[in-house]
Amino acid sequence: MAEPVLEVRGLTRRFGDFTAVSELSFEVEKGEIFGFLGPNGAGKSTTIRMLCGVLAPSSGEARALGRNLFTEADQVRARVGYMSQKSSLLTDLTVAENLRFFGGLYGLEGPRLTSEVEFRLREMQVWEHRDQLVASLSTGERQRVALASATLHRPDILFLDEPTSGVDPLRRRLFWEAMDELVAEGMSILVTTHNLGEADQCDRLAFILGGKLMAYGRPRKLKETLGRQVVELRTERFRELQLAARAQPEVLAAELMGRSVRLSLPGDLEPATLLTRLRDAGFRFEALPSEAPSLEDLFVDLVHRSRVA
Ligand SMILES: Nc1ncnc2c1ncn2[C@@H]1O[C@H](COP(=O)(O)OP(=O)(O)OP(=O)(O)O)[C@@H](O)[C@H]1O
Ligand SMILES: [Mg+2]
Structure with missing residues (x-):
């Protein structure tokens, strides 16, 4: 079995009396696409937000790339990419301006920034839209720009929260091809989706409901155990x-x-x-x-x- 790049143990988040994420434990292995599946309100985004350092957990542990994700966040953060459910792109800037802005936040500058921006925009097939305002992009284009922006710093782990929601089947496929390229570069991806065709393409899946892990494994195995x-x-x-x-x-x-x-x-x-x-x-x-x-x-x-x- 490949070494896990992410190990989550007993992860829990409460909001007042309500437990949104309850004792979640799972591992993501290097180079895999790990799917997060579950109905609205299951706790998928809350889990991702804790793992990306946006939200503090109530209890539980997570290790990523050999470090404690919660106590050594500074050392790990630069190696993590995050595409949130609500796109964080700045709509009144152009595509290229957005990428330069986010690249700057990751510490990229000068010729390196310029070449990384071009590399990602070409890879995501949005290079020809580089001078267009983000507000004027189609949903599929916007999501691929967001993916370019989340991967500019070549992270080891990528968290994608419903990246293809509202995207048509053809552009969805394009998005998944882009994800395959990122995996080929050595990234490991945790992705949430409501699309069961996409879930079927994941190496492994975690199905969560009411904040709890209900089923976990390869898609084919999960169907067999049904x-x-x-x-x-x-x-x-x-x-x-x-x-x-x-x-x-x-x-x-x-x-x-x-x-x-x-x-x-x-x-x-x-x-x-x-x-x-x-x-x-x-x-x-x-x-x-x-x-x-x-x-x-x-x-x-x-x-x-x-x-x-
Ligand atoms: N800041 C908060 N305060 C109170 N409750 C919250 C907060 N954030 C999330 N929740 C609740 O936690 C639960 C899980 O929400 P979450 O966004 O993680 O679900 P999800 O699985 O991502 O759903 P969806 O598929 O609709 O995106 C929901 O009931 C939500 O209302
Ligand atoms: Mg969500």
Whole structure:
């Protein structure tokens, strides 16, 4: 196993009586893209803000690059990059002016600053926008400029908080290609997303809910441990079939997908009896071969289980 660049132990943040982040422990390995997944309010941004030194933790420890992130912050900060959920770019400056400004904060100057700015803007494919005001950029362009700005000082660890929210699928892919290039340069990335296709591309994922770590591991492993199977029933009477399926005791969930009903069933169940019962009730459908559960199934399942518990 590669050495961890970030080790988080028992990280907790309370706001008054409310615990936003509760006893979180995880590790990010060198050169990996580590995904942070969870519904709105789960505590993702709060965690990142503590790890970037923007917010003090209530308790817990974090080590990054062999140093204590909270007590030796000055030694580590220069090696950390952060792109916040709300872009910190200055909208009334041009792209190049923004990069020169943030580069200056990182201590870059002179020809080195000029060459780093050009290198990053070209890498992120926004070089041709360098003289444009940030306010006039499209969302996709703005997010790539923000990524350029967060990486000017060549950090070892990069925290990206929902960097692709509002970005179209094509530009999203462009953004992920840029992230792959940064990893190839040796960076390790912790990224939050609500896009489950993106989550699937991460090396490992942490799923958090109510500030707690609910599941942790490689996307494929997480789906395997879900312990369910998914069967899709194609039918004309999809709404009625959905209701009928939901009334069956072994059906965990029945969701509509186009003209199909997507059934989630326990992994060890043989579905034939259930399907016969539905056919006996007068439904005609085609049962499509069961496919592997998706991350979306995992997401829905974890949220559902936490409500039941
Ligand atoms: N300064 C604060 N004071 C009080 N409560 C806060 C503060 N900052 C965050 N919270 C609360 O902590 C919880 C977690 O918020 P956080 O922003 O970390 O969620 P998130 O997982 O990033 O959600 P989203 O997906 O919507 O970005 C929320 O309930 C939020 O209201
Ligand atoms: Mg957030």
